[in-house]
Amino acid sequence: MAKAKFDDQARAGLSLIAPPFLYALVILAAPLLTILAYSFLTDGYLEIIRDFTLDNYTQVLTDPIVRTVMLRSLVVAAIVTLATVVMAFPVAYYVSFCVRPEKKAMWLFLITIPFWTSYLIRVFLWKVILGYNGVINSSLTGLGIIDEPLTFILYNTNAIVLTLAHAYAPFAILPIFVALEKIDRSLLEAGRDLGESRLMTFWRVTLPLAMPGVIAAVLIVFIPTIGDYVTPEVIGGGKIPMIANLIQVQMLALDNRPLGSALAVTAMAIVAVVSLVFLFLNRRFLRVRQ
Template sequence: MAKRGSNAEARQGLTLIAPPFLYALAILAVPILTILGYSFLTDGYLEVVRDFTLDNYRQVWTDPIVRTIMLRSLMVSALVTLVTVVLAFPVAYYVSFMVRPERKSMWLFLITIPFWTSYLIRVFLWKVILGYNGVINSSLTGLGIIDEPLTFILYNVNSIVLTLAHAYAPFAILPIFVALEKIDRSLLEAGRDLGENRLMTFWRVTLPLAMPGVIAAVLIVFIPTIGDYVTPELIGGGKIPMIANLIQVQMLALDNRPLGSALAVTAMLVVAVVSLLFLALNRRFLKVKQ
């Protein structure tokens, strides 16, 4: 009887998880498997099974243009991640340790305000701010600081990094804040009682305990920014293409779906490897701190 009851509970559990599992499988696994299947084709039609080939991946890994764009995407994404997390940590720290508990919800509400507007609109606004006749140039010209509008503040890597850092800042602040909120304040008091100053207490106690939130922030920012298409296209003016722009060209402009799929799969693999390396290095860091 007990065995029959456990089997009935197992079937009931499977019945409960089956719909969300199948839904997740449909919206996540099926598109990825479709892209993976296209990457081995020669003519872009999945019906032609006999035309499977590795030529697309050979071209991706041997083409110097693809290599340059991939390295640029990694560099820009790493720089955006660094800037975003470095700027987000003080904000999260201030809200967690300095703001009174009854006002923290208001601060979190203010941090999420950028989510109220479309990402595309925010990118266009940064283009207006940094443009030749934009807010910055108009202000500096009106104040007599410059005679002619600056041309180096738009259509370059710096403007892309600035725009992406602003767009993903809330995604970095929130997980760091959650990790800081979980820290037992008595541990910080114990560190000071043992003679540590505030800086060393932060380095030896606060930062290691907050690392799960920092890791989450790094991955949340790094993974989507490496595949960002809109910002390099608008803020970069199409002069600084990243891997997503190259995939778009192959998929739509050139109608080369197999090569575009191979680029997408390669980008996913590179992001996965970099993320795993970061997690391994961070785990080693935590072991050393312990």
């Protein structure tokens, strides 16, 4: 009787999740499978299935330009992730531990304000701020600090990192805040009662318990950052391409969809491996703590 009831509940659950699951499968899996199929072709037509080849992947793995761009993308994404999480943690900590409970909702509301505008608009705003006749140069010139506008604050890797860190900061603040909110405050009081300083209590209690949120923030920032196309194009002036820009050139400018697809699949595989390695190294922080 119990087994029959369990089977009925299982069928009911499957009937509930089946429609969204199938929808997600079609929307997400179909494009990925299409890109994967393109990556094995010799031309851009899926109808010609007899010409499957591994030459595209061979070119991707042996081309020094691709290796340079991929390495640059990984390094920039890592720096952006580190800078974003380092900046986001104090903000999340302040909102969680220092703001009164009735005002936390207002702070979270303020943190989400950047989402009110388009990502593209925010990128162009940074170009206005960092530009030759932008806000920074105009202010420094007006104050007499410099005689001529600075030319090294735009169209470089530092400007790309700054723009991406600002754009993805809310994505890092929110998961860290959620993790901090789940910490039992009595554990912190117990640490201080045992003679630990505030710094050591933070290091031994708060930070380890907040690590699931930090790990979530790292993945949320790292994965989309490595595939960002707009910022390197606008803030980098097209002089510092990342892997997404290289894919765009192959797909659209050169109309080489097989090679562009191979680049995309390779980038996804590298991101997946890096993410899994990071999760493996931090697996002890992901365990549910009772």
